[in-house]
Amino acid sequence: MLHTVNKSPFDRNSLESCLKHAKKGSAILLIEDGIYGALKGTAVTKKVEEALKKVSIYALYPDIEARGMQDRAVDGIKLIDYSGFVDLVAEHNTVQAWL
Amino acid sequence: MLHTVNKSPFDRNSLESCLKHAKKGSAILLIEDGIYGALKGTAVTKKVEEALKKVSIYALYPDIEARGMQDRAVDGIKLIDYSGFVDLVAEHNTVQAWL
Amino acid sequence: MKLGILVNEGPYTHQASDTAYLFVKAAIDKGHKIHRVFFYHDGVNNSSSLTEPPTDDRNIVARWSKLAKEHKIDLVVCVAAALRRGIKDNNLAEGFRISGLGQLIETGIQSDRTVVFGD
Amino acid sequence: MKLGILVNEGPYTHQASDTAYLFVKAAIDKGHKIHRVFFYHDGVNNSSSLTEPPTDDRNIVARWSKLAKEHKIDLVVCVAAALRRGIKDNNLAEGFRISGLGQLIETGIQSDRTVVFGD
């Protein structure tokens, strides 16, 4: 299963709720303002690093670049483009958006 | 100064940020989904009760009633209607909405 | 007291425009003067003459128009935000006018209080 | 693979419709089929023929229309959500059609994947 999160973890509870409900082995894709959850040195970094032991985490690079957050992604988070987003959707049976 | 908060404290950080920046003696009015921050027995109740020592907190009763949260307001939070909202605005020199 | 109002969200989608309306009505009832209601961001959608809510729901646009007529309230829609969202003179509801952002600043200057309703 | 798309937010105001558009384009480039793009909530505003963004900005509505034309994509706007927000046949941009919510359910049934873009 693929989960998408598009909100900042500092403003909304969607990343937190997603991490709580994502099963081992599932994938999480951070897009739009959600990419702020993919960064090193923030108040949520530790939680995200912890989650990486259980789930795969991806972040949409065009959104990271738009926000000037290049080179800040946590090690282990895979950076993809829209084409990679499409592949992720195709590879997983269901997609759930954490709106 | 009057602060207004219109978002649920379980979903957004606006109440938290407001409480952090409200000076002693200022007033906070909870409206719309913000009224969920005015209730007893929740994960934010303690924080709100603590804040009551420093600021006055009001909640818009029509919004509480709409959401079925009658009789749940924390003691010390004053319940007002739209007319009371107008009075609060008139009594304070500035109003800041925590959007 | 002279009050200025800013509405940042569209009708139905967010409660902001409902709260703004009920606040304005209460203020008028108490004898305050509304200097202006300024509609910005998706708030400009409050002025669309084309909305048709279900018959058992409130009609937010018509409600603003009626208020403007009965109490001579100046309802101003930001031109830049309106163009972006497809609001123009020919689909502008009665009682609204389209103007520039300067009207928002002027509202802040002229009003004793400025109250913002948004998301 | 056959993909169904749901867009819940209006153009410019939220990035959701930008992301949906770029996703759909990438999917087409990779040879996937788009069964339908369904517009709900404020998403219906993506179909307004009246929007006029600044000239140095992308034109989101025109972009959808072009995509629909070039790749025969079915762009469906929910009738109930559209009426509430003032979208009707006479201000509906090219390439969009107005229909019922059943089209969303049918999208879920017919598509191999349904992807939601919203707030």
Place this chain on the structure above:
Amino acid sequence: MTESTGGIDMDEGTSGVVKKFLYVNRKAPYGTIYALESLEVVLIAAAFDQDVSLAFLDDGVYQIAKGQHTKGIDVKNFSPTFRALEGYDIEKLYVSKDAMETRGLTEKDLLVPVTVLGAEEIADLMEQQDVVLSF
């Protein structure tokens, strides 16, 4: 029926296919329109003979709180519609235990009978779906 389902003949194209649809509700009612318009989707979905479940997580649990009286905000109270879902054969309503506890709510505060699930069980529920719709 044709009108409410968007002119689709349900015996054509979708015949025989039964998918598991999950509607995820994470937003409070009234502050925004999402809860109301989501419910409108669920009502239409009932006509399609699919396997429908509703999950109420986070602030979504407030949608089914008892005692909603909306006259004071001049907005239509749509909560009674949740009571009508049973008549549409929509009976699988799941609620997050965490969400209830965080908000100090218990089952007797809710309008309708629900199944309360822990986070792991909700995760399992989600994994079993074919289509997950959130608004």
Place this chain on the structure above:
Amino acid sequence: MTESTGGIDMDEGTSGVVKKFLYVNRKAPYGTIYALESLEVVLIAAAFDQDVSLAFLDDGVYQIAKGQHTKGIDVKNFSPTFRALEGYDIEKLYVSKDAMETRGLTEKDLLVPVTVLGAEEIADLMEQQDVVLSF
């Protein structure tokens, strides 16, 4: 000028009045339009000879992060405009220390010179205002 300020003759009605305006920015750029449209207000405000301050709290600090490149999302990069504010005599930019720390940002990550304030100082700043606008 008449067009951009909404046809107001600034010497009439507003003459002589100088109020303290604070623009509070709490939202990240691009995910929503609030940051861009707020900046459009600030640019117009510059024409009115008022006492203008900008505060960046919470996710608002991301608006002035260096290195924004928006080609990949096909949205206009408006961050260079913050650099232009000085030319409009808008020089009072305040940033929350807490917000920076929570996000692992330092002053050298920002596009423009700012004054970093603790929560108490921000509270003081807010109390001194005549008009607080947030979007």
